[in-house]
Amino acid sequence: MSENVYYWHALNRALDEELAADDRVFVLGEDVGLYGGSYRVTEGLYAKYGEWRLRDTPISEGSFTGLGVGAALLGMRPVVEIMTINFALLALDAIINMAAKIPFMSGGQFPMPLVVRMPGGVARQLAAQHSQRLEQTLMNVPGLRIAVPATPQDAWWQLRQAIRSDEPVILLEHELLYFSKGALDTRAEAPPMHRARVHRQGRDLTIITYSRMLDLSLSAARQLAQKGIEAEVIDLRSLRPVDWATCKQSVDRTHRLLVVEEDSRFAGAGAEIVAGLSERCFFELDAPPDRVAAREMPIPFNATLEAASIPRPSDIVRAAENLCGIRSKQNPAKPAST
Amino acid sequence: MNRETMTAMLHDMLLARAFEERAAEEYSKGNIAGFLHLYPGEEAVAVGVLHACGPADYIVSTYREHVHALVRGIPANLIMAELFGKRDGCCHGMGGSMHLFDKSRRFMGGYAIVGETYPVATGIAYAIAMRELPEAVICFFGDGAVNQGTFHESLNMAALWHLPVLFVCENNHYQIGTEIHRHSAVAEVHKRACGYHIPARKIDGMDVLSVHQACSEALEQIHADNGPQFLEFETYRFRGHSMADPGSYRPRVEVQAFEKEDPITLAIRETLPV
Numbered sequence: 127m128s129e130n131v132y133y134w135h136a137l138n139r140a141l142d143e144e145l146a147a148d149d150r151v152f153v154l155g156e157d158v159g160l161y162g163g164s165y166r167v168t169e170g171l172y173a174k175y176g177e178w179r180l181r182d183t184p185i186s187e188g189s190f191t192g193l194g195v196g197a198a199l200l201g202m203r204p205v206v207e208i209m210t211i212n213f214a215l216l217a218l219d220a221i222i223n224m225a226a227k228i229p230f231m232s233g234g235q236f237p238m239p240l241v242v243r244m245p246g247g248v249a250r251q252l253a254a255q256h257s258q259r260l261e262q263t264l265m266n267v268p269g270l271r272i273a274v275p276a277t278p279q280d281a282w283w284q285l286r287q288a289i290r291s292d293e294p295v296i297l298l299e300h301e302l303l304y305f306s307k308g309a310l311d312t313r314a315e316a317p318p319m320h321r322a323r324v325h326r327q328g329r330d331l332t333i334i335t336y337s338r339m340l341d342l343s344l345s346a347a348r349q350l351a352q353k354g355i356e357a358e359v360i361d362l363r364s365l366r367p368v369d370w371a372t373c374k375q376s377v378d379r380t381h382r383l384l385v386v387e388e389d390s391r392f393a394g395a396g397a398e399i400v401a402g403l404s405e406r407c408f409f410e411l412d413a414p415p416d417r418v419a420a421r422e423m424p425i426p427f428n429a430t431l432e433a434a435s436i437p438r439p440s441d442i443v444r445a446a447e448n449l450c451g452i453r454s455k456q457n458p459a460k461p462a463s464t
Numbered sequence: 465m466n467r468e469t470m471t472a473m474l475h476d477m478l479l480a481r482a483f484e485e486r487a488a489e490e491y492s493k494g495n496i497a498g499f500l501h502l503y504p505g506e507e508a509v510a511v512g513v514l515h516a517c518g519p520a521d522y523i524v525s526t527y528r529e530h531v532h533a534l535v536r537g538i539p540a541n542l543i544m545a546e547l548f549g550k551r552d553g554c555c556h557g558m559g560g561s562m563h564l565f566d567k568s569r570r571f572m573g574g575y576a577i578v579g580e581t582y583p584v585a586t587g588i589a590y591a592i593a594m595r596e597l598p599e600a601v602i603c604f605f606g607d608g609a610v611n612q613g614t615f616h617e618s619l620n621m622a623a624l625w626h627l628p629v630l631f632v633c634e635n636n637h638y639q640i641g642t643e644i645h646r647h648s649a650v651a652e653v654h655k656r657a658c659g660y661h662i663p664a665r666k667i668d669g670m671d672v673l674s675v676h677q678a679c680s681e682a683l684e685q686i687h688a689d690n691g692p693q694f695l696e697f698e699t700y701r702f703r704g705h706s707m708a709d710p711g712s713y714r715p716r717v718e719v720q721a722f723e724k725e726d727p728i729t730l731a732i733r734e735t736l737p738v
Contacts, residue, residue, distance in 0.1 A: 152594065178594045184624070189583040189617035196524075196587020199572055202594075204587075223577050224584065232565035232573060233555035 128311040134304040136278035137167045137243075139312070140285040141205065145175050148203060151289055154181040154190055155207030155243075164209055165245055165304040187213050191220035191242060195228070198240040203289055211246030211298065212258050225294040226269030237292035241285070247338055247388055248436050249301040254424035257432075259389035264296055265365050265398065271295045272365040273319055276340040278308040280323075280363055283316040291319070298365075300338040320364035322372040328356035331382035331449055334373055334399055336362040339386045339437060346442035355450055357384075365395055370402060377407045382449050383415040388436050391419035418445045465673065470735045473515050473672050477507040477728050480531040483540055487530065487547055491707050496547045499576075500561050501528040505702035508727035509634050510535050512675025513602060516683060517630075522570045522592075522601045524585040527562035528634075529574035532604060538566045578639075579612025581605050582631075586618045589627035589692075600628040600686045608639025610653055616660075619692070623660040626691040630682050631657070633696040634669065640705040641713040657694035669697030670727045673734055699727075 131139075144151045153168060159182040162169040172180040183190040187208055194204035208214045214221070221242060229238050248257045264272055271293050275281040281299070288295035317323070325340065326347050335343045340361045347357040358376050362368060377383050383403055385396035396417040404415060420436045484502045491500050503510065506528075514523070514535040525532045533543055538554050546553025547561050555565055562576040572588060575581050585603030592599045609615065610633065622629045633653050637644050644651045657664035663685070667678045675697060682693035700722035704711035711719070 181590075184617070184620055186613075186617035186621065189586065189614050189621060192580065192583025192614065192618075193587035193590055193621065196572075196584040196589075197591040198587070199584070200522075200588055200591040202591045219577060219580065220583065224575075224580060228565075228573065231555060231559040231563040232567070233553075233558045235555070235565050235567040236573075 128309040131310045136282040144289045151203045152179040153205045187216040191217035195224045203239045205241045211244040238294045240294045241288045243297045247300040253427040257425035274336045287319040322369035326359040328358035332376040332380045335386040346439040381412040386418045476511045480507045500707045503531040506699045508672035509669045509697045512672045513679045516679035520599045524581045525604045527576040533564040579614040582618030589629040607635040619660040622692040629692045631694040636701045654696035664694035666696045669699035
């Protein structure tokens with residue numbers, strides 16, 4: 127049975143469920159306890175589970191993430207919350223040099239059941255230092271898994287799967303999704319954590335996207351349908367590993383590929399998706415694959431400029447039309463080569 | 465101290481010296497590649513500390529950790545095989561010299577990014593404290609590591625939450641080629657711990673008996689639930705930072721003076737009847 131819940135609430139319920147089920151699970155981060163989390167994700171859990179399992183930390187991202195690594199070595203299942211992904215830059219030593227490496231360097235002696243949750247993305251006028259996406263920084267690290275839930279249902283499934291995983295999992299949550307609602311069926315069987323999902327079927331082109339850009343891509347697809355273009359929309363759900371099979375199956379059928387990402391274009395997630403699918407579907411492609419991405423610039427504070435710096439549904443519609451040969455190719459949003 | 469422990473410690477110091485000299489030899493022959501950081505001169509610290517802790521305690525070490533691993537009980541052949549990059553090594557050749565791990569002996573790894581041992585040890589201690597177990601964590605680091613942010617961040621958390629960690633500074637006076645007075649505004653490392661109300665002492669790290677005693681006392685405090693403890697051991701490495709370093713930045717007279725205080729000679733004097 128499905129109910130309509132907020133994204134933050136789905137995460138909250140997933141944590142509650144796992145904290146209750148396994149006493150090795152504990153949550154730590156800035157203001158996750160008494161305060162209840164800056165996006166309410168840990169609301170009510172401190173009162174229920176106490177301070178050792180909902181640990182408010184000092185502002186020391188590098189060390190409290192490393193603390194999670196140390197605890198995971200003893201078989202605990204820490205869930206580290208980094209208040210925003212921008213602060214995760216201070217924790218990259220723990221994530222990249224420790225969590226991703228220890229299982230390998232120890233010759234397989236130590237699994238790494240660590241989850242690091244990071245709200246990120248472009249929200250509303252938080253300025254350049256609080257508007258980063260950074261998925262490409264983590265995608266290039268063997269040893270990590272990266273889940274990018276776009277719906278409350280996936281937030282519920284993927285956080286629980288991440289906590290139960292013996293590999294380090296980064297959960298990239300989008301700040302503008304926390305207060306969006308969607309269906310949640312807590313009894314539905316979860317697909318594998320990395321399985322991509324076809325949200326909309328179509329014959330003319332494949333739009334591959336993830337996180338908040340799913341909503342925009344679906345909205346663009348509806349507009350395209352009115353113009354007679356049927357877009358298939360795939361939510362990756364996972365950036366490492368990528369579910370190539372689901373993507374390839376679609377591109378082999380539509381023969382056109384458009385990737386939509388909120389991060390900047392150069393060396394981004396979209397570059398990897400396009401490269402991976404070009405290798406897999408080269409002879410099926412009827413047009414060069416294209417990407418709709420953010421501009422190559424730090425995100426401006428000004429609201430109009432901020433909105434113009436990342437993809438809008440109209441950008442997706444225009445790129446899709448170009449790809450299908452409806453318009454001549456003239457994309458003013460495309461930056462000069464970097 | 466009983467005679468048995470003293471003899472066992474002397475044995476381990478001699479084994480440590482022989483192991484490291486052999487590793488240097490194999491490196492020179494080209495049988496060991498990569499970075500190789502050796503321990504001669506510092507044996508009293510590893511041996512004194514690790515003989516004071518029990519099998520239930522956890523060890524977190526640095527990239528200069530062959531001797532920590534050896535004294536903890538990982539067989540010499542498994543460590544040497546790891547230095548050679550062999551499948552038979554304690555990490556199946558995946559870790560190498562700087563990353564020795566042995567889960568069964570609670571040897572929680574050698575970490576080669578300076579300053580990583582603090583948060584790892586603090587996390588292990590957090591897991592122990594959460595479950596109220598009678599265990600402790602030994603966190604090794606050098607004098608060069610105390611200027612990393614993680615030192616301050618982790619000491620703060622360990623003190624704040626009263627965690628069972630023994631912070632062990634192996635102060636050999638040099639971060640690679642930079643002498644401590646050129647890298648630290650406060651060269652008395654143990655004094656920094658007072659910023660977090662962690663009891664700290666400075667001990668002669670060339671004297672294995674002093675090391676053993678100080679460490680036993682500190683662990684007693686930790687097991688009595690008195691929170692983290694901090695020990696600074698003054699020591700000296702007789703070789704360069706790694707096999708690639710001839711150590712030419714150190715005055716010859718300084719090296720010779722410390723060589724006269726060889727911890728093994730001292731331990732022999734203390735152990736054997738005249």
